[in-house]
Amino acid sequence: MSRQLETLSDFYRDRSSIQFPFSTADIETGKSHFNVNIRKYCNFKTPYNRRDFYKITLILGVGEINYGGNTILIDRPALLIPCPAVPYSWVSMSDEQDGYYCLFNQEFFNEHYQFDIFKRSPLFKAWSEPVIFLDEQQLTLIKVYFEQMLALAQGEYPYKYEAVRNLLCLLMHTILVEHPADTLTPNDLPASSRLLKNFDELLHQQFPLDSPENPLTMKSAADFAKVLNVHVNHLNAVIKGATGHTTTNIIKSRIVEEAKTLLLNTQWDISEVGYCLGFDEPAHFNNFFKKLTQTTPLQYRQAGRNGHI
Structure with a gap:
């Protein structure tokens, strides 16, 4: 049943059996939060909700996104970059589901000048396209970014939070370079x-x-x-x-x-x-x-x- 708005607390509560590399205890209001994980447990239907956080997902598997009332078939490697304010749901259509995802809250997005350019870009906007299909070269590059984020998050490097933020910026720059979401005039x-x-x-x-x-x-x-x-x-x-x-x-x-x-x-x-x-x-x-x-x-x-x- 839809909650209408899925919060970070809801997200982690519904995935309490899954381990995340960064702590999930810092999600109260006002705290910057980021996490990254493998996309391995997606053989289910998610509720049709808005979110109060940002999420970028590399989808490897077949399924359908219902985004703002429009259905999008995912039948090849794709990035899902939804606007948090637009409700969406996911339905798996194949048993094999793989990929990665990262999620972060408004505070993480606000805390550094590096993100200012993305606030003015088409990313995460209600009017932009939420799905980007990838060719083999793009897929290889984006997988590397996610793999590096996950490796840093699981490691002991003292500045891993800052390094992960830089990788996220690279990921979003790559999205804008390869598939500018404002191609529509x-x-x-x-x-x-x-x-x-x-x-x-x-x-x-x-x-x-x-x-x-x-x-x-x-x-x-x-x-x-x-x-x-x-x-x-x-x-x-x-x-x-x-x-x-x-x-x-x-x-x-x-x-x-x-x-x-x-x-x-x-x-x-x-x-x-x-x-x-x-x-x-x-x-x-x-x-x-x-x-x-x-x-x-x-x-x-x-x-x-x-x-x-």
Whole structure:
């Protein structure tokens, strides 16, 4: 039965008999998490759910993906790169299933500048293609990346978390080089997908912020609707229908993400960070940040400097 949203806790609970190389005890809110494993126990049907985490799967085996109501037959080596906000399920159609997968949460995706380019790319977007079929040369290269990630994760190298992150970046760069997911021009996309794509691009084009003298200009659903030349109610309906989240919450999440980056990586004072993000009063920024993170900007900065993030 579908939960509607599968969390990392759900994922690991349903696979309690499987050993993972990285600890699964660090998945509470606010903790960066990554894991990788072999794809060996996939002879079953998964529920049709959204996820609250990212996942890249190398599928070797026959099966069907029901992705956002559309069925995709997997009958040769493929990568599955779903948008977490789009519900999907998997049904095996052969006994032999192999491959690899890695999964990571938003915090892992947010924590390093290396991932900024992927946030602006078609990867993990609701409007992009979730399945990429591989030729023999591509399959060989991608298998190497997964094998190296798994070997590092199982080893004792003290900087293996950082090394695995670099391999994940290489994997995602390879995906973009070999199979750019935005090969469709805007006019080829359905109207709702085109609007979603344009909204996503507008949102991410605003970042990173480089100076308090150049504050954020689009901070609300109405701001984006005006630039996109659509009614705000229509924008909200399209975003909610495609992602399960409101336009406002998506904007807030991206602003909080940038706030965390600025707090940890600049010497700006708290009021400058808040002003750059569009808050004229420090108290408004403080209340906004605390509501979404359960901590104040100052406490978050201090925790980062003490190595607790």
